[in-house]
Amino acid sequence: MTTDYQKVEFPYVRSQDQDAREPVDHPVVVVGAGPIGLTAAIDLAQQGVPVVVLDDDNKLSSGSRAICFAKRTLEIWDRLGCGERMVQKGVSWNVGKVYFRDELVYSFNLLPESGYRRPAFINLQQYYCEGYLCEHAQALANLELRWKSKVVGVEGQGDGVALRVETPEGPYRLHADYVIACDGARSPIRGMIGQESIGRSFRDRFLIADVKMQAGFPPERWFWFDPPFHRNQSVLLHRQPDDVWRIDFQLGADADPEEEKKPERVIPRIQALLGRDAQFEIEWVSVYTFSCSRMDKFRQGRILFAGDAAHCVSPFGARGANSGVQDAENLAWKLKLVLARKAPDALLDTYDDERGYAANENIQCSTRATDFITPKNNVSRMFRDATLKLSKDHAFARRLVNSGRLSLPATLHDSPLNTPDCDTFSGEMAPGAPAADGPVMVRGDAGWFLAQIGGDFNGVYFSDGTLSGDIHRSFASLSRGAIPLTAIVVAPKGISLPDSPGGTTVVEDSEGLLRQRYDARAGTFYLMRPDQHVCARWRRFDVDATRAALARATCTG
Amino acid sequence: MQTLIVEPNIVRPDDFYEALIDMHRDLTDEQSQMANAALILLLANHIGDLGVLREAIAAARTSVKPT
Structure with missing residues (x-):
């Protein structure tokens, strides 16, 4: 029997901690059972650190949401033993194509050489990703998932963090040596401790339409600037498993999000792309805006922020979930050593150094892509269009076209944990680089x-x-x-x-x-x-x- | 390190200027702006050096909005 991951509901189970007189102490509490929280929890548990995961809901991702998982993310999940299933189910792709108006201006291959286990990307609905991680997590004896358990109070103390958790059977208290907050872009934990994620919001609205159809397009990322079927805006087409296709339409700043979600508005847009006779069913529709922002420090005492809770990017470049998974793995081994008293607490400060550096890189990449895709004035549109026109005949201009610089892991060049080279080396594997496969x-x-x-x-x-x-x-x-x-x-x-x-x-x-x-x-x-x-x-x-x-x-x- | 050349460097300056103005012949304002943008991008790639390009960008901006 196949599981319908869009409908799975996890049962709320009463925990013994709810009957304890004093708040029970746990080495690590992870808040949020999304891809980042689950990755962090699995990594820690498999390294021998008992983990409790609290989630305010009891379902997997609603809608396909983050669909692009990068090679480095797959390598991390491979290390945790969860990668193969994702790749088996996912749609592997390496090639992207960029169209301007009615012409293909260029295509790129993100993984031009062979000899890697994993492709540049897979596309996989977030509910599969979370579902597979959940099933893996449930099989670990020292990892406990607590659904319908909403953190409503958090207080940093010298030796840990006091948490108040609300459940269908009432509230209880917990104590954690460390808390990993993976509770998303609107992170309630961040708000509870008076912190903010600061940056730039973009006004343009975008429509995601996931449609189910039989289509002969290859598994590639197709990006249109100003196509005839959606003038003056951009469109992105991506294939997902189960014959589902992600179509992302730029709508502009004045679009009404409620109106744009209505089938009578969505269907003609899809027909303009696919043709009037195309047969398709709409799976999921969402209208969104985004911002590029980050917290000043990802470490706040004994609370460590990861993923969207710590930093947000635009979707162009798939740098959201992918960077969050890297946060999780950066943190897991450090936390393990600190909890085992094999390394000082200062090691955790390097989580902020390293992942803050990576977040800045991701924010810069995604801000630049957004500015290219959504020009803010006539002159920037003029340069954008001139670049696209030149790119058809001139290779140099293709390097300037920016439909999203797709997620690559940061090389942590300036990390205090690196020992600088004293011998001469060439190539990519400098101290701070994620190791290349072969x-x-x-x-x-x-x-x-x-x-x-x-x-x-x-x-x-x-x-x-x-x-x-x-x-x-x-x-x-x-x-x-x-x-x-x-x-x-x-x-x-x-x-x-x-x-x-x-x-x-x-x-x-x-x-x-x-x-x-x-x-x-x-x-x-x-x-x-x-x-x-x-x-x-x-x-x-x-x-x-x-x-x-x-x-x-x-x-x- | 290269720096932006601001001393005379164009071999036949009047010929260049004529060619530049000629480029815009019969173009609408919008087409002219587009051609200018394309020209800037082509020249920028020819120069290549980011330091020189940044100097030119700063000099161009200062010429319309002195700091």
């Missing part, structure tokens, strides 16, 4: 590099096919540290080695792509964080330098 052979089976790392710190050693006893002993000693480091040996293409007796995994760089992507030579050593970000690298492995970089990456130096 095909490997593991114990005789074809696999992927990213599946071998993450969760703990990893040392990735590019070997010439041998491993000296000294290095082997150093790896063994690092694996027994207070903050353990697990070594992975990458053997060159064509050389397969057994795993070393000390438990070090050996992978074969089966297509030689890891050496390329990491600009590695024999002896190159990368230190990777639990969230699969590079934090240090050297041309030669040195155990003391590694220990120092590990201390720096955990604020324990």
Whole structure:
């Protein structure tokens, strides 16, 4: 039997905490069971931290909402064991096409090279994403989902956070060492502590129409500027699973949101695009505006804000949910180390440093796209149209066309957790970069590099096919540290080695792509964080330098 | 580092100016503005250097609205 994720209702279950005399203490309470809250909760629980998730509702996302999930998000969900199902159900795509009036002006491929496990994007309705994460979460013994549990009071205390929770059976109190607030763009928690998300609101209204139809369009992102079927505005077409197509119409600033939702207004717009005889059913309609904004600090004492609660972007570029999932994974390993008293509380400040930096990048990208798509005056429209006209014949202008710079993870160049390079490297894998994937052979089976790392710190050693006893002993000693480091040996293409007796995994760089992507030579050593970000690298492995970089990456130096 | 050249640099200045005005011959105001925008974009790409472009943008703005 297949589950109808649009109709699932989760039961409210009375918690033992409601009968306790004193507020029960939990290490982590996550507020909000959306994609970000669930990702954070699953990551923490799987790293051994018990988590309670509170949600004011008992249903999954209403409507398809965030549909574009980026490669990095899929890699994060792969690490958590939830990625495959999303990709199986989702529509994978790499190609985008841009039209101006009635002409195709250019197309782009977001993942021009092969040798990655995941595509640039999948499209998947948010209710599937949340449904799959929920099912994964429900199977974890140390993760408790509490539905119809609305946080109505929150108070930071020296050693934690006091929460008041309202349920169908009345209120109760809880105490959390840390709270992760993933309660959305209007974040009630943010309001309760007197914080704001500050930025720029855009006046243009947009209409989302999800329609079900049999259509022969390829799985690509099609974006029209000023098309003949919707003059002076933009339109975006995207394919979702179940023969559902997302059509996003720009309506302008004067549109009446209530009127525009009516079928008699929506159907002619869709017919103008698809033709008068097109057969389709409307699945979901929404009229929205957006803003680009952020909180000044994502960390407020022992309350940590993630996703839309912390920062908002326009939808162009799919940088909302995708950046939130990265917030969640950035926070999970840090919180785990701090709760285990293996790292000082200051490590949590770096969550704000790193994800604040990423939010600024996302806000800048999405603001620029919005300004290109919705010109605010005649001269900006003139430049926009001139750019689009030139882009048909001139490659340079295609680089200026901005229908959304699609979500890429930030490289955390300035992170205090990075150890700056002292050796010379080229390429993308600088300290702060999310680790690149590549095909490997593991114990005789074809696999992927990213599946071998993450969760703990990893040392990735590019070997010439041998491993000296000294290095082997150093790896063994690092694996027994207070903050353990697990070594992975990458053997060159064509050389397969057994795993070393000390438990070090050996992978074969089966297509030689890891050496390329990491600009590695024999002896190159990368230190990777639990969230699969590079934090240090050297041309030669040195155990003391590694220990120092590990201390720096955990604020324990 | 390159800087914006403001000393004479156009080989035959009168020919250039004539060509610039000629570009707009028979164009409506709107078409002229569009052509100007296209010209700016083409020249900007030719220059390429963001520092030089920023200097030119600042000089152009100052010429109509002194700071």
